[in-house]
């Protein structure tokens with residue numbers, strides 16, 4: 441037994457879970473493969489937030505059946521949100537799957553691998569050790585206590601459990617020593633970090649601690665809830681030199697009644713005031729949000745409140761989705777999914793067109809500006825990276841053979857689109873020279 445294949449779908453939390461499992465399997469001596477056919481251990485890390493994601497997972501599990509039947513020694517694991525507290529139904533449906541694991545529950549698979557290899561998996565799950573990317577994720581809080589009526593997360597990922605500050609800082613140090621330049625602190629509701637820990641440190645305290653990690657150059661966090669985005673967190677983003685000026689603050693709907701039915705716990709007006717507070721304190725902040733259109737009972741007039749909010753706030757990025765019922769949620773039990781499919785599509789299209797226009801205008805203002813970009817890799821034949829505002833930037837004059845990943849470069853923007861920017865390389869500065877640039881960019885208006 442010497443190889444593994446991990447297939448991941450869904451959110452960044454899933455990606456982070458897969459990275460941790462990869463790291464543990466790597467510590468046990470296994471190496472990655474790009475196809476399940478070539479691997480001894482096959483892991484499907486599932487997501488059920490949307491029906492389409494769940495359908496893909498079902499397709500993948502079904503697809504593995506003949507492979508497992510031909511190779512009974514392969515170990516097949518289904519992990520992630522599709523695995524709830526009870527696994528009997530899944531065991532019945534997929535008897536050829538060897539092990540079912542809830543999110544972050546790596547041990548059952550490691551025990552099987554350990555038994556087969558005759559080694560002790562104790563201590564293999566911990567901070568990431570597999571060769572990490574330039575920018576990577578650190579989960580800091582698992583689960584969610586909010587129970588929004590449309591969302592399955594609290595049922596599948598459980599209640600909020602925060603990792604101790606020291607663990608997270610140790611992991612950030614380890615990653616930085618291995619060449620990681622940017623970490624994103626992850627949680628379903630990252631702003632409620634710490635309330636369950638002794639002394640109740642909050643996200644602001646954690647950001648301060650991670651900001652102090654040598655060699656690390658950037659810190660981000662994802663995803664926020666408007667009610668938990670405290671003044672202390674906002675001040676921390678404003679003041680800490682490595683914490684990037686980008687906040688994803690989902691509003692989900694613009695109408696108060698829809699927000700109430702969603703059980704979001706704030707009104708349109710309260711959300712607007714939170715954004716004002718963020719912009720007052722962090723003038724160069726970029727903003728993203730998540731929106732659902734066509735939630736149960738949403739009228740066209742109520743949808744127009746969503747459009748107005750987008751028009752007024754002018755987000756840099758909007759992640760929009762048409763509502764679809766998720767079994768097991770409060771909405772699935774008690775509400776009717778009564779907005780016709782065509783209407784949902786039309787609303788989504790209108791919203792996307794509006795956002796495209798806004799993002800086009802916002803990004804066009806960056807033409808001719810200079811900014812720091814942390815290069816992450818190559819895409820579409822060009823080196824790419826992100827600026828502090830989380831804008832994707834392609835470099836048009838960097839040598840394809842140059843050793844670019846991990847370089848902090850100064851870029852002059854010469855082309856913009858709603859989705860990305862393009863620019864020319866001015867200079868690069870890493871290590872000791874990069875720090876003053878970061879500090880300086882805290883006050884730059886991009």
Ligand code: SF4
Pocket residue numbers: 584585586587588591592593594628629665
């Ligand atoms: S806060 Fe986010 S993760 Fe938690 S229930 Fe609401 S939508 Fe789901």
